Amino acid sequence: MAVRVADGAIVEISPWQDGFSDSGSVVDLTDSTVMPGFVDAHVHLVFGNGDDHGSTRSVVENAGLDTLGEVAARHAIECLRGGVTTVRDCGDKGFVTLWLRDEVAAGRRPGPRILAAGPPITTPGGHLYWCGGAVASAAEIAVAVQRRRARGVDLIKIMASGGNMTSGSDPLTPQFTDDELRAVVGAAHAAGCQVAAHAHSTEAIRAATAAGVDTIEHCSWRAPDGTLKVAHGSVVEIVERGIHVVLTMAGIQRGLLSDGADHTDALQLVARKNSDTGNLRDDFSWARDMLAAGARLVLASDAGVRLTPFDLFRLTIRCGMEALDLTASQAIGLATLGAAEALGVETAVGSVELGKVADLVALAGVIDDSTTHLGPIRQVWQGGCLVVQDGELII
Numbered sequence: 001m002a003v004r005v006a007d008g009a010i011v012e013i014s015p016w017q018d019g020f021s022d023s024g025s026v027v028d029l030t031d032s033t034v035m036p037g038f039v040d041a042h043v044h045l046v047f048g049n050g051d052d053h054g055s056t057r058s059v060v061e062n063a064g065l066d067t068l069g070e071v072a073a074r075h076a077i078e079c080l081r082g083g084v085t086t087v088r089d090c091g092d093k094g095f096v097t098l099w100l101r102d103e104v105a106a107g108r109r110p111g112p113r114i115l116a117a118g119p120p121i122t123t124p125g126g127h128l129y130w131c132g133g134a135v136a137s138a139a140e141i142a143v144a145v146q147r148r149r150a151r152g153v154d155l156i157k158i159m160a161s162g163g164n165m166t167s168g169s170d171p172l173t174p175q176f177t178d179d180e181l182r183a184v185v186g187a188a189h190a191a192g193c194q195v196a197a198h199a200h201s202t203e204a205i206r207a208a209t210a211a212g213v214d215t216i217e218h219c220s221w222r223a224p225d226g227t228l229k230v231a232h233g234s235v236v237e238i239v240e241r242g243i244h245v246v247l248t249m250a251g252i253q254r255g256l257l258s259d260g261a262d263h264t265d266a267l268q269l270v271a272r273k274n275s276d277t278g279n280l281r282d283d284f285s286w287a288r289d290m291l292a293a294g295a296r297l298v299l300a301s302d303a304g305v306r307l308t309p310f311d312l313f314r315l316t317i318r319c320g321m322e323a324l325d326l327t328a329s330q331a332i333g334l335a336t337l338g339a340a341e342a343l344g345v346e347t348a349v350g351s352v353e354l355g356k357v358a359d360l361v362a363l364a365g366v367i368d369d370s371t372t373h374l375g376p377i378r379q380v381w382q383g384g385c386l387v388v389q390d391g392e393l394i395i
């Protein structure tokens, strides 16, 4: 096929052999597969991506906002190198990612299109409290939402349960009451803003679903004792409400990929230690059940957390293939159009369609239903401009 691009948009899609209607340069990508630019629905651009939670967190805790801005800018370039042309940042410090979003949008710095939450709303001492978003009462929650809207965030991120990166917070139990979550959703939606809820605990997933959040992040279905406990009533409600479930396939999932070609022994060791079953397919049987029940799943990376660089998004897609029993093109769909729909940007990006922004990725080789390995990345196009060639930024 031929994809014709003009003024940054896709203006024609036709069989290659039909030729080209008028002048312009022709790029022959015969030995590659062209697809939409990847949409990574869950990253943390200011996080340090260290070998462990402590080093990852210390970057955020100890660096000034100027330095964090440079960290985020560097990571934004890595996203592009990995084929990611749209990202949703699910938690920063000091609203640094809003600054970067605007720098990129103005063409002053290279990077993907950024949707940004600012500091996640959490409890005192709760998950990622060190990002500066802790609130202690219903009144403080209202102020926090208002403040974020005034700063111009694209979404509100709330920590419905504790998380693994913050010792002292409990991933296995909720951090907010049902009323508090409803208040956040009400205030955010009134302001035309989505709500993304981080939730590992089954009870927190139930509460976030009932409150009507737009996306549930991780959705790990954990009982207070740490075992897997899927609440089927909540799955039904997630499907009925059309809530998107953002599965994060970070380093500790990438480390379980069966061929192991792209990772180190150390990564595999940590991955196995954190796995229920030792393999992706069995760890995510609940996610296949949700998919079969009609839930809208999205594949995202959580890049910035330990062992999760920003330029390996294709490994997150491969995790989706293996965990969810999907073909390459099905998994790419959950990481492009599916993700764009979750973020509400599907009219602009997420597929190779007439009228959409010409954000495109060319992966080496021909991808079909028997494909098990993705990449490497040959080219990345952003708004019709070639920005990455053979994995390197060229602008």
Ligand SMILES: [Zn+2]
Pocket: 042, 043, 044, 090, 302
């Ligand atoms: Zn995250």
